[in-house]
Amino acid sequence: HLLLAPSDMVPSTDDDGEADLFDPLRDDLSWLLVQAMVILALSAIVTRVFAYLQLPSAVAQIVTGILLGPTVMGYIPDFSATLFPEGDLGILDSLAKFGLIWFMFLIGLEVNKDLMRTQLKQCLIVSLSGVLIPLAVGAGVAQYLIFYEYIEDDVSHVYFTLFIAVAMAITAFPVLARIISERGLLPTTLGVLVLGSAAIDDLIGWIILAMNMALVRAGNGLNGLYVCLVMLGFILCQVYVLGPLLERARQLLSEPDKDMSQTMFLLVILLVLFSAWFTEAIGVEGIFGAFVFGTVVPRAEAFNDVIAHRLEDFVVNLFLPMYFALSGLKTQLALIDTPLAWGSCVLITVLAFVAKIVPGYCAARYCGRNHKESLVVGFLRNAKGLVEIVVLNLGLNLGILTKQVFGMFVVMAVVTTIAAVPLVMLVHPPADIIAEEAARTAAVGSTLAVNKEEHLPLLGGLSTPAKARRGSSHV
Secondary structure (H helix, E strand, O other), X not given: OOOOOOHHHOXXXXXXXXXXXXXXXXXXXXXXXXXXXXXXXXXXXXXXXXXXXXXXXXXXXXXXXXXXXXXXXXXXXXXXXXXXXXXXXXXXXXXXXXXXHHHHHHHHHHOOHHHHHHOHHHHHHHHHHHHHHHHHHHHHHHHHHHHOOOOOOOOOHHHHHHHHHHHHHOOOHHHXXXXXXXXXXXXXXXXXXXXXXXXXXXXXXXXXXXXXXXXXXXXXXXXXXXXXXXXXXXXXXXXXXXXXXHHHHHHHHOOOOOOOOHHHHHHHHHHHHHHHHHHHXXXXXXXXHHHHHHXXXXXXXXXXXXXXXXXXXXXXXXXXHHHHHHHHHOOOHXXXXXHHHHHHHHHHHHHHHHHHHHHHHHXXXXXOOOHHHHHHHHXXXXXXXXHHHHHHHHHHHOOOOOHHHHHHHHHXXXXXXXXXXXXHHHHOOHHHXXXXXXXXHHXXXXXXXXXXXXXXHHHOXXXXXXXXXXXXXXX
C-alpha cells in the first residue's frame, strides 16, 4: 500500500508538514532507486525468457518497458501514476540516455577499423542501397497514412513524410551491434560489413532528420546545412587530429606496472563526454559523438580492450535496461483499436521487411557475398529497435506524429528486431559463418605460404638453412 500510494502523496508528510520517515518514495533519489530496482528485476526475468528463445536481449528490455507501461501494468490502480507517471520521468530519462552514450562508445571501441577500411566500398554500396529504397518506400507509406488521416490537421505533409521516410530507412545500430557482438560476429568481415553499413545508414538518417527538425523549428534549410557541415568537420577532426593526439598521450602517460594510468583513463572519460556533448549541441544525438570517438581510440597494446573491460559490465547491466525500458514505457498499444489501424500496422511492418531485406541482399550479392551471407546481411540490417524508437520519439515530441502512428511503428520496430536473429539462425547460423570465414582465412594463408616457398630460389631462400627459415616470423 505504501509503495503504490497515489502520486499526489509522494513524498507524503505528517501533520507538522515534515516528510514521513517511512515513505519509500520520499524524494527523487528514493523514487529513482525504486524505478531502477523494478526495471532491472523485471528485465532480468524477461531477458532470461528471451535468451531461452534465442531472441535479442535488447527486445526483451523494450518488452519490459511495454509491460511496465500503460499497455499492461498501467491497468493496475495507481501503479503507473506512482512509479512511472507520464511526463514526469526526467531523471530516469536523463540517466538512461547517459548510459546509452557509454554503450555507443563501447561499440565504437569494438569496431575493427582495419577491416572496415578494407570493406569501405562494400559498406557504402550496401548502405546506400539500404537507405535510398527504404526512403522512397517510406515516402509512399506516409502518403497512405495521410490519405487515411493518421495526421493532425496543422502538421505539414512534407515534414510528416520526411519523418516517416527516415523511420523506414533507419537501422537500429546499437541493437544491431549488440546482436552481432553477442553472436560472436564482430571480428568477422561479414559482421564488419553489416555494422559498418548500419553506421552509415544511421549517420545519413540523422543528417536528414536533423535537417527536418531544423526546418520544423526554424522554417528554413540553412540550419540543416550547417549541421551537415559541422558534423563532417567533427568526424574529420576526430579521425585526423584527436586520434593521433590520443595515441601520443597514451605513449606519454603509460606506466610500466599498470595496464592504464588513472590520468589516461580520466582523459578518455572526458573526451567521451566532450564528443557526446558536441554532437548533442549541434542537434545530432550525443550517441553518435561517443561512437565516433570510440572508433578513433588507439588499439595498440590492447588499449581499447582495457577501457572496455573497465566500463562494460556496469553499462550493459545497469544503464541499458533503463533506456530500453524507458522506450517501452512511452508505447500505448491500446490506441491501435480498429481493424483499419491494425491493417495499417501490418502493412507498415511488411513493407519495412521488403524495403530493407531486398536491397541489402542485392547489394551484398553485388559485393561478392554468397546467397546465404547476403540473406544474413538483409535480415540483420532490417532490425530497427532502439534508434527507430528514438526517431519516433522526436517526431512525437515535435507534434508531427500522433500516438497512434507512434504505436504502429513501435510494433514494426519490435517485430523486425525480434525476427532478425531467428531468420539468421534459420538461413545461416553464426557458428557456420565464423567457421567458414576461418576456413577461408586459413586457405588464403596456405596459398600465401605456398607462393612464398615457390619464390624462395629467387629470393636466395635455398641458401638459407631450413632451421633458420622455420624460425622466421614471416609466412
